[in-house]
Amino acid sequence: MTQPKKLAILVSGGPAPGINSVISAATIRSQLEGVDVVGIRDGFEWIMQGEVEHVTPLTIESVSRIHFRGGSHIGISRANPTAHADHLENTVTSLLRLNVSMLITIGGDDTAFSAMKLDARAGGRIHVVHVPKTIDNDLDLPAHVDTFGYQTARHHGVEIVKNLMVDAKTTSRWYFVIAMGRKAGHLALGIGKAAGATLTLIPEEFAGQRVRLKTIVDTLVGAVIKRLSYGRRDGVAVIAEGLVLDIDPGDLAQLEEVERDSHGHIRIAEVNIGEILKSQVQKRLRDFGIKTTIAAKNIGYELRCADPIPYDMEYTRDLGYCAAKYLLSGGNGVMISMQGGNFVPIPFSDLIDPDSGRTRVRLVDVHSTRYGIARRYMLRLRRDDFEDPHELAKFAATAGVSLQEFRSEFEYLIESEPPRLVIDASTQSLVQAPHT
Numbered sequence: 001m002t003q004p005k006k007l008a009i010l011v012s013g014g015p016a017p018g019i020n021s022v023i024s025a026a027t028i029r030s031q032l033e034g035v036d037v038v039g040i041r042d043g044f045e046w047i048m049q050g051e052v053e054h055v056t057p058l059t060i061e062s063v064s065r066i067h068f069r070g071g072s073h074i075g076i077s078r079a080n081p082t083a084h085a086d087h088l089e090n091t092v093t094s095l096l097r098l099n100v101s102m103l104i105t106i107g108g109d110d111t112a113f114s115a116m117k118l119d120a121r122a123g124g125r126i127h128v129v130h131v132p133k134t135i136d137n138d139l140d141l142p143a144h145v146d147t148f149g150y151q152t153a154r155h156h157g158v159e160i161v162k163n164l165m166v167d168a169k170t171t172s173r174w175y176f177v178i179a180m181g182r183k184a185g186h187l188a189l190g191i192g193k194a195a196g197a198t199l200t201l202i203p204e205e206f207a208g209q210r211v212r213l214k215t216i217v218d219t220l221v222g223a224v225i226k227r228l229s230y231g232r233r234d235g236v237a238v239i240a241e242g243l244v245l246d247i248d249p250g251d252l253a254q255l256e257e258v259e260r261d262s263h264g265h266i267r268i269a270e271v272n273i274g275e276i277l278k279s280q281v282q283k284r285l286r287d288f289g290i291k292t293t294i295a296a297k298n299i300g301y302e303l304r305c306a307d308p309i310p311y312d313m314e315y316t317r318d319l320g321y322c323a324a325k326y327l328l329s330g331g332n333g334v335m336i337s338m339q340g341g342n343f344v345p346i347p348f349s350d351l352i353d354p355d356s357g358r359t360r361v362r363l364v365d366v367h368s369t370r371y372g373i374a375r376r377y378m379l380r381l382r383r384d385d386f387e388d389p390h391e392l393a394k395f396a397a398t399a400g401v402s403l404q405e406f407r408s409e410f411e412y413l414i415e416s417e418p419p420r421l422v423i424d425a426s427t428q429s430l431v432q433a434p435h436t
Helices: 019-032 085-097 110-122 150-171 186-196 211-229 253-257 271-289 311-326 369-375 383-387 389-399 403-416
Strands: 006-013 036-040 055-056 100-106 127-134 174-179 200-203 237-240 294-299 336-340 342-347 419-426 429-432
Touching: 006 311, 006 403, 019 036, 019 100, 019 311, 019 342, 055 100, 085 100, 085 110, 085 174, 085 369, 100 110, 110 127, 110 294, 127 311, 150 174, 150 186, 150 237, 150 311, 174 186, 174 271, 186 200, 186 237, 186 369, 211 237, 211 271, 211 403, 237 271, 271 294, 311 336, 311 342, 336 403, 369 419, 389 403
Parallel strands: 006 036, 006 100, 100 127, 127 336, 174 237, 174 294, 200 237
Antiparallel strands: 036 055, 336 342, 419 429
């Protein structure tokens, strides 16, 4: 007699708050419709090797309360089944051996790509849907739609930065806070703007171009000097870790020696950009006779497995329900999304960047009003400063140099400054005005 088909759930990539809620909602929906559910342990790690013993039966009783907790009830890994054709075939074969006909993958852009390739290799034998997950918030969704886990990570990140701001003021020091975000600066900007950090640096402000380490160092040094001229020796800079990937390799010779993951990405955690910037900024400040205490602090691992806030618990329940319901209704080959409170399936084919052949990445829109407002609340050298001789004289005096010398050292930083924001009364909108 033919055995009834099963639905499998697999989590890949890095952790994000809300994973367990997706697992719970999808399992409950499937079980209520009479379908058995199995959790594939540790992502693709075992099944792509042809091993089918690492599985966990999922029942309503076993998952009914896991949505409150962070982490992943069935583990996680970054194993990549698309790197070798035999691994992809092993994955399909393993799922078929487990009698799986429906698969939910939970992960970021790399996992979405793996799900897409798995769907193609399965050729209809296994129906696959993907639930987008990443605290980086960089999957190709509409601008107003966050990836699950982002809001929880930002919430806890703001709490950390808030406490560091108090410590910075109390101890008269600076903190360089490095936030996760391999390709995009959404998390760093979200934390920095909400917390009111002194300034935030993200890769997008450099327009995807190679940036010299000196430019980043001078941006931070300029902020320290400007704040010091106002009588404050403290500050907090939030810096997206992805800046590492845009720095000229010649400025970070050790970058080539850093270990890469199975997707070929530099393990950013191995490049301690916080300590590098701390050292270089202190050295640059000493050139101006300024001694400043700086502490580098990486945040990310503290955020990835935090218990989800109610927003993400509800959001992920919707995603898990829709993922299971779509598969149980015969659907296949889509990324699951909720947009404006409604279920919207996004075909896998719509996720591909035709230039790279990979899944598209959503970057921070530095031309948006949201980013423009964030910049105006940051304390960093601005075009207005170089147009005001009194402000400039104050900064130059703090640095112990002449006005001309200060211009020579720092004025180049304003070349990439966004245009000012103005209210357009005719359109009732806030827009960026061109530089004059």
